[in-house]
Amino acid sequence: MIEWISQPWPWYVAGPLIVFVMFIMLWFGKQLGVSSSFRTACAMTGAGKYIPFFDLKWREQMWNIMFVVGIFLGGFIGGNLLSDGQPLEVAPQTLQDLSEVGISAPGHDLVPLEIFSWEQLFTLRTLVFLVIGGFLIGFGTRWAGGCTSGHAIMGLSNLQLPSLIAVIGFFIGGLLMTHVLFPFLLQL
Amino acid sequence: MLNIIKFLIAGTLFGLVLTKSEVISWYRIQEMFRFQSFHMYGIIGSAVILGSIVVQVIKKLGMKSMDGKDISLAPKDMSITRYLVGGALFGMGWAMTGSCPGPLYAHVGYGYTVMIVAIISAIAGTMLYGALRDKLPH
Numbered sequence: 001m002i003e004w005i006s007q008p009w010p011w012y013v014a015g016p017l018i019v020f021v022m023f024i025m026l027w028f029g030k031q032l033g034v035s036s037s038f039r040t041a042c043a044m045t046g047a048g049k050y051i052p053f054f055d056l057k058w059r060e061q062m063w064n065i066m067f068v069v070g071i072f073l074g075g076f077i078g079g080n081l082l083s084d085g086q087p088l089e090v091a092p093q094t095l096q097d098l099s100e101v102g103i104s105a106p107g108h109d110l111v112p113l114e115i116f117s118w119e120q121l122f123t124l125r126t127l128v129f130l131v132i133g134g135f136l137i138g139f140g141t142r143w144a145g146g147c148t149s150g151h152a153i154m155g156l157s158n159l160q161l162p163s164l165i166a167v168i169g170f171f172i173g174g175l176l177m178t179h180v181l182f183p184f185l186l187q188l
Numbered sequence: 189m190l191n192i193i194k195f196l197i198a199g200t201l202f203g204l205v206l207t208k209s210e211v212i213s214w215y216r217i218q219e220m221f222r223f224q225s226f227h228m229y230g231i232i233g234s235a236v237i238l239g240s241i242v243v244q245v246i247k248k249l250g251m252k253s254m255d256g257k258d259i260s261l262a263p264k265d266m267s268i269t270r271y272l273v274g275g276a277l278f279g280m281g282w283a284m285t286g287s288c289p290g291p292l293y294a295h296v297g298y299g300y301t302v303m304i305v306a307i308i309s310a311i312a313g314t315m316l317y318g319a320l321r322d323k324l325p326h
Contacts, residue, residue, distance in 0.1 A: 005208070011227050014209030015234030021202045022235075023242055028194055029253040031260070034289040038314040053318035063195045068293045070199020075297030077200070078207030090215045091224040098218060110213040111286060111300055118302050129284050134306030136281030137289060138313025143274025143324060145264055148288040151275075152232055155264070157239030162264040162271050169275020170282060171221075177283035178221040185284075 006084040022154055030063060033150035034071070035141035037064040101186045125188040144169060203294045212294045214286025221283055269325040281310075 009017075022032040039054065040061040048055030088106040095105050103112050113120075120126040141147040144166045146155060152170070155163025209231060210216050219225035245251075246259055253259050282288050285306050287295060292310065295303040317324075 008210055009205070009208040011209065011230030012234055014205050014211065014231045016238055017205045018202070018231070018235045019238045019242055021198055021205070022239055024198055026246065026259050026261075027251075027254050028198065029255060029257060029259070030195075034293075035314075038289070038311050039318070041311045042315050042318060047315060047318070051315070051318045053321050054315075062192060066192050066195040067199035067202070068290075070196045070201075071203035071206070071290055071293040072199075072297040073196070074200045074203020074205070075207050075212065075294030076299075077297075078204045078294070079298030082204070082208065088210065088213060088215060091219050094215065094219045094222055094224045097222060097224075098215075106213075106215050110210065110215070110298070111295070112214060116214070116300060116302055121302060121305065130302065130305045131309045133281045133284030134292075134309030135313040135316075136277050137285065137287075137292070137306070138281075138310030138315075139317045140274050140276070140278030140281060140313070141289060141310075142314045142317040144271050144278055145274070147278060147290075148232075148282075149290055151271075153235050153239060156236045157243045158261050158263065159240060159243075160263045162266060165268055165271040166275040169272040170279040172272070173276035173279020173281075174217075174221045174283040175279075176276070177280040178218065181280075182283075 002082070003084070006082045008084075008086075008089075018153060019157075022157065028063075031150065032154045033064070033146055034068060035138075035147040035150060036061070037068045038138050039142060040064055101183055103186065123188075125186065128185060128188055140173070202290065203297065206291055207294050207298060212287065212291035212298065217283065217286040267326055273325075 025032045040058050043054040043056050043058040043061065085108065087108050088110060090106060104114065106112065115126050115129050144151065146166065148170070151163040151166040156167065206212050211228070211231060216228055220228035243261060247261065251259055285292070287303070287306065289310065292303050292307050296307070
């Protein structure tokens with residue numbers, strides 16, 4: 001059993017399990033969403049004194065902080081207790097395309113360590129990918145009112161047109177970054 | 189207390205699914221944005237199809253939440269600018285870090301602790317949005 005669940009989970013297992021989480025969140029009285037945790041974090045700093053958008057009773061929003069602490073725990077369990085230690089299998093064409101822009105194959109890692117590691121933190125490339133990348137996630141998700149979980153999963157499941165527009169936006173940004181900007185940014 | 193623990197448990201399951209299905213992999217996100225693997229499309233697609241059925245059933249049955257309240261599924265306000273432009277900015281960050289917000293937290297738990305830098309930046313980005321909110325088109 002442990003060996004079986006330690007293998008990578010296929011899409012047809014992951015998709016329904018995500019829906020199960022969405023369903024229990026609705027049963028708990030909340031809509032699935034992760035990016036709202038950033039707003040709660042801002043409110044917890046006391047920023048509400050200066051910025052009305054963060055003037056909220058953050059104690060009532062503690063559920064989304066607990067939810068992301070859970071995600072952290074899930075990452076720990078998945079990466080350390082339920083890991084089969086096999087190398088990541090990536091589509092050969094993707095590996096070839098990435099090697100042309102200087103990114104090596106993953107080996108046992110989920111991310112390219114030549115960008116995402118503490119050793120590389122103070123290189124220009126890593127600072128751009130982590131700091132600007134993270135900043136765009138925080139700014140963009142709040143402007144768009146949600147991220148992949150809130151719009152692509154919860155919003156599309158609710159057949160909301162705004163969420164479809166948001167998901168189209170996600171892809172415009174992601175495709176632009178991958179196909180137009182990556183060849184330059186990865187050279188930094 | 190139970191009120192808080194139940195979200196911790198739901199989050200743990202969510203984080204475990206994102207991790208074990210490799211949604212948190214930078215390489216999987218690159219496969220997706222290069223249209224070279226079905227994996228991410230399979231996950232999002234199957235979740236949306238099944239999720240929309242679940243939401244319709246909840247609405248038809250008038251299901252209540254565990255504390256007896258109506259389940260709120262009010263649609264978001266209509267706009268194009270905020271969703272398209274805000275969404276595109278997020279999409280760029282998604283491709284760069286290979287993470288949407290959920291996976292950022294999972295990465296830290298997995299052991300890629302440097303992702304804390306991206307989380308702090310995301311909080312800073314949210315802070316700037318809050319400060320500029322009245323000046324941005326919605």
